[in-house]
Amino acid sequence: MGSRMPYRKNESAPSRRDEILRCAAEIFEAKGVGQTSIEDIAQAVGVKREAIYYYFKGRNEILxxxxxxxSTALLLSIQQILDAPMGFPEKLKTAILSHVQSLAPGYLELTLTMRELSNLSEDEKLEELRGMWKNYTDLWSELVRQGQESGSFKPGLSPKMVAFGLLGMLNWMSRWYQPGKGASLEEIAETYATLAMQGLVED
Incomplete structure (x- = not known):
């Protein structure tokens, strides 16, 4: 009689750690991070709270x-757009499309980032994330500044304030956008790009 094949874990099945992250993201989005306890996450996963602490130090690390x-993907995207050999109006439009369309694969993740990150307590990993989002904003500001220097964008506007305004408009989507309801991401991106181009691009 032949020997049995060794047992192999189904690699396609989500790990317990991934399951914790998935359940936590759904609860964070529904209740808010500040209103979610480790016990809430443990109940959703179907484990004791001690099992959550086996994988994570606490709620902030999970977030x-x-x-x-x-967040990393968005930062890389805006850097690549800045470095790309295209005109600044096209760079602006591409950056807006990239930001809006990033909601498609990571709706919960980006919604949590935009809603919660600025309201949470000090934490090493969260400080790293805040630093990434500051860099992201700075790169948007740099895009505007370079566009002004090239003569493509209207002069006299503060690049930093323009960046804040554009990102405020884009990030507010996390308050109202629902996948599959209303306008598509493509329609939203085109609308926002048109608004930005009309306000910034020199005639």
Missing amino acids: AEIVLPQ
């Missing part, structure tokens, strides 16, 4: 692990 991948 950081949820939002870090999407």
Whole structure:
């Protein structure tokens, strides 16, 4: 009789750690991070709270692990757009499209980032995330500044204030956008890009 094949864990099945992150993201989005306890997450996963602490130090670390991948992707995207060989109006439009469309694969993650990050207590990982989002804002400001220097964008406007205004408009989507309801991400991106271009691009 042949020997049995060794047992292998199903690699396609989500790990317990991934399951914790998924459940936590859903609860954070529904209740808010500040109103969510480790016990809430443990009940959603179906484990004792001690099991959560086996994987994570606490709620802030869970949040950081949820939002870090999407935040990193956005930062890389705006840097690549700045470095790309295209005109500044096209860079602006591409940056807006990139930001809006990033909600498609990571709706919960980015919603949590935009809603919660500025309201949470001090924490090393969250400070890292805040630093990333500051860099992201600075790169938007740099895009505007370079566009003004090239003569593509209207002079006399503060690049920093323009960046804050654009990102405020884009990030407010986290308050009202619902996947599959109302306008599509493509329609929203085109609308926002048109508004920005009309306000910034020199005739």
